[in-house]
Structure formats: C-alpha cells, structure tokens
Amino acid sequence: xxxxxxxxxxxxxxxxxxxxxxxxxxxxxxxxxxxxxxxxxxxxxxxxxxxxxxxxxxxxxxxxxxxxxxxxxxxxxxxxxxxxxxxxxxxxxxxxxxxxxxxxxxxxxxxxxxxxxxxxxxxxxxxxxxxxxxxxxxxxxxxxxxxxxxxxxxxxxxxxxxxxxxxxxxxxxxxxxxxxxxxxxxxxxxxxxxxxxxxxxxxxxxxxxxxxxxxxxxxxxxxxxxxxxxxxxxxxxxxxxxxxxxxxxxxxxxxxxxxxxxxxxxxxxxxxxxxxxxxxxxx
Numbered sequence: 001x002x003x004x005x006x007x008x009x010x011x012x013x014x015x016x017x018x019x020x021x022x023x024x025x026x027x028x029x030x031x032x033x034x035x036x037x038x039x040x041x042x043x044x045x046x047x048x049x050x051x052x053x054x055x056x057x058x059x060x061x062x063x064x065x066x067x068x069x070x071x072x073x074x075x076x077x078x079x080x081x082x083x084x085x086x087x088x089x090x091x092x093x094x095x096x097x098x099x100x101x102x103x104x105x106x107x108x109x110x111x112x113x114x115x116x117x118x119x120x121x122x123x124x125x126x127x128x129x130x131x132x133x134x135x136x137x138x139x140x141x142x143x144x145x146x147x148x149x150x151x152x153x154x155x156x157x158x159x160x161x162x163x164x165x166x167x168x169x170x171x172x173x174x175x176x177x178x179x180x181x182x183x184x185x186x187x188x189x190x191x192x193x194x195x196x197x198x199x200x201x202x203x204x205x206x207x208x209x210x211x212x213x214x215x216x217x218x219x220x221x222x223x224x225x226x227x228x229x230x231x232x233x234x235x236x237x238x239x240x241x242x243x244x245x246x247x248x249x250x251x252x253x254x255x256x257x258x259x260x261x262x263x264x265x266x267x268x269x270x271x272x273x274x275x276x277x278x279x280x281x282x283x
Contacts, residue, residue, distance in 0.1 A: 004267060004279050006197040006258050012063075012091060020044040020052045020061035023143035026167035028098060030145070032190035033065045036094040048142060049079055053086045056195060063091070069189040070098070072182055073124040075237045080251050083193065083280060084239075090207050090281030091199065092192035099186070100126050100162050102177040103148055108157040110176050115139060117147035118162035126162060129180040136160070148173060192283075199282035203257055205234075209278035210250040210270070211241065219250075222273045229266040231256060249276075258282045 019037055021029040023045060033043050044061055046052050055061040066079045083090070100122055104113060115137045116130075122144050123130065130136060141147035141161075148167035151159040160176065161167075168175050212218040226233050232255040238248040256263045258279070271277045 004258055004264065006089075006199050006279070006282065008201050008259060009198050010201055012198070012200060014041070017062040018042075018044055018060065020046060020055040020064045022046055022049050022052045022066065024145040024149050026148065026164065026170040027143050027145035028096065028164060028188060029065055029067060029143075029190060031164075031166065032067075032094045032096050032188075035096060036065065036092060036190075036192060037063075049082060053082050053088065053193075056088065056193065057086060063192055063194045064088075065094070065190050065192055067121070067188050068093075068191045070121060070125060071185070071187045073121050075251070076121065077237075077239060079191075080237070080239060083191075084209055084249070084278070088193045088195055089197050090191045090283055091194050091196075092283045093205070094190045094192070095187050096190070097186065098125065098181065098188050099164065099179050100144075100181045101165055101168060101175045102129075102180055103151070103161045103163055103168050103171075103173040104176045105151060105155055105157055105159070106172060106174055108160075108174060108176065112157040113160040113176070114158040116160040116162060117141045117150055119144050119147070122162045125181045125183070125186055128182045129177075145170075197279075197281075199258060201259075203282045204255055206254050206256050206258065206263070206282045207280040208250075208252045208254070208270075209276070209280055210252055210274050211276040212250070212274050214247050218273070222270060225266050225270045225273065226254060229262050231263070231266060251280075256282075 052064045056064050069075045117139045144163035145167045147161035148163040148171045151161045152171035235253045237251045241247045
C-alpha cells in the first residue's frame with residue numbers, strides 16, 4: 001500500500017542526532033524535548049516554528065518538537081498547516097503539564113505591572129486571569145521563555161511575562177502569581193516530527209490528513225469507515241484549504257497500528273472515499 005509506506009522499527013535511532021525546538025532556554029517545548037529524548041541530549045533552539053521545520057528540511061536537525069494541541073486552547077493550527085506543507089511525519093508525542101506564572105523583574109510587585117508579554121496561546125490559556133486584570137496591556141511574543149528573557153533584559157518593574165517557573169529561575173525573575181491558567185489541569189501535547197516515515201513497534205495512535213470531495217455526505221461516508229471496522233476516532237479538526245474558499249481538510253487521530261490488516265483495509269477504503277489521504281504517523 002504505497003500511501004502507507006512506513007517502516008516499523010524497535011526504537012527511534014537517536015545516535016548522534018540533532019533535535020530542534022522553537023524558543024529560548026526554559027521554554028515548555030524544551031521541557032517536552034527533555035522528557036521525550038532525555039536530559040543528556042543537546043538541542044538546537046530556533047526563533048519560529050517554521051524555522052524548526054526548515055532546520056529539519058535543510059538537514060541541520062533530524063527531529064523536531066513542536067506544540068500541537070492544548071487542553072484549554074485547542075489545536076495549534078499553524079503547526080498542523082506546517083506539518084502538511086512540509087510533508088513530515090509524526091514519530092512520537094509528549095504531553096506535559098503547563099503551569100503559567102506571572103513573572104516580574106527582581107523587586108517588582110503585582111501593583112507595578114502595566115504591560116505583560118507572552119505567546120498568544122498562553123494568553124488564551126489564562127484568559128480568566130486577564131479578564132480580572134484589564135489594566136494590563138498584552139504584548140505577543142514568539143514564545144513564553146522569549147517573553148521572560150525580554151523583560152529580564154529591560155529591567156523595568158512595570159513589565160511582566162507569562163511563562164513557566166523554569167524561566168523564572170533561568171532569567172532571574174520573581175514569581176508574582178502562580179498557576180494563573182484557566183484550567184488547573186492544563187496540558188499541552190507536543191509532537192515529535194521527522195522526515196522519515198517510521199513508527200516504533202507497538203505504537204497505538206495514527207494521525208491522518210483527509211481531503212474530501214466538496215459534496216453532500218462526503219464526510220459522513222468517510223467517517224462511516226471507522227465505524228464499519230470498529231476503529232476509535234479520538235479527535236477530528238478541520239482546516240481551510242489554501243486557495244480553495246470554503247473547502248476544508250481534516251486532521252484525524254484514531255487508535256490503531258499500521259501493521260494491523262484491519263487498519264490497512266480501512267485505509268484503502270478511506271483512500272477511495274477521499275480526494276487525498278495522508279498518513280502523518282503512527283506513534
């Protein structure tokens with residue numbers, strides 16, 4: 001089945017490999033890297049998510065780690081679009097707990113804060129806190145750790161940043177408020193990406209990209225394939241197709257392993273029901 005041209009491996013080959021993530025030291029993505037790959041591996045950090053994909057494309061890095069979905073704010077659509085654009089594969093995932101803190105420079109108090117820097121996702125995850133503090137001006141940064149580093153360099157007591165406790169230690173900042181996120185069980189799912197279509201034996205989650213005909217019942221017929229074969233679809237997200245107004249592609253997660261004959265038959269049928277079927281990974 002040429003559209004599932006994946007190779008099963010016992011483990012990911014990490015020998016002498018370079019791992020890239022977006023952000024500064026102390027970023028949540030760095031934490032996800034260390035949780036997945038271990039603390040003894042050196043990482044490359046870059047400025048933007050696209051930079052991370054470019055590093056893999058250019059051979060500077062072998063794997064990358066990017067945030068993909070948050071339990072409060074939902075899917076990070078830019079990274080889904082980049083995954084689709086670059087044609088990379090998901091080879092793993094790491095879920096970490098996200099505790100956002102309001103940080104200030106040494107000696108600052110909450111009453112000093114006038115402007116707060118952070119990533120838009122962090123602001124979205126802390127929307128209730130900022131509803132209670134409408135006096136704060138919010139400034140977007142590429143990353144929470146970048147926000148922490150930026151205010152640390154300015155030394156201005158009126159500036160704050162939403163970032164993690166690790167960033168406070170790295171950039172010598174005071175924690176003014178802890179756990180300000182809406183959901184105290186807030187978690188972010190990070191995906192590990194690479195150029196090679198491999199999956200580790202025993203993997204149990206499959207991620208698909210699906211583009212359907214723009215006609216009545218197309219989504220119903222496609223999803224009925226999962227029901228027919230008793231496959232558990234755990235999530236579905238839609239994204240607009242560039243250059244095709246009001247037409248959408250779907251990102252789907254389901255339980256299963258690509259070595260399963262049932263999965264392979266279901267994918268073959270699903271391919272016939274769709275304009276384009278992409279298997280992003282099994283992990």
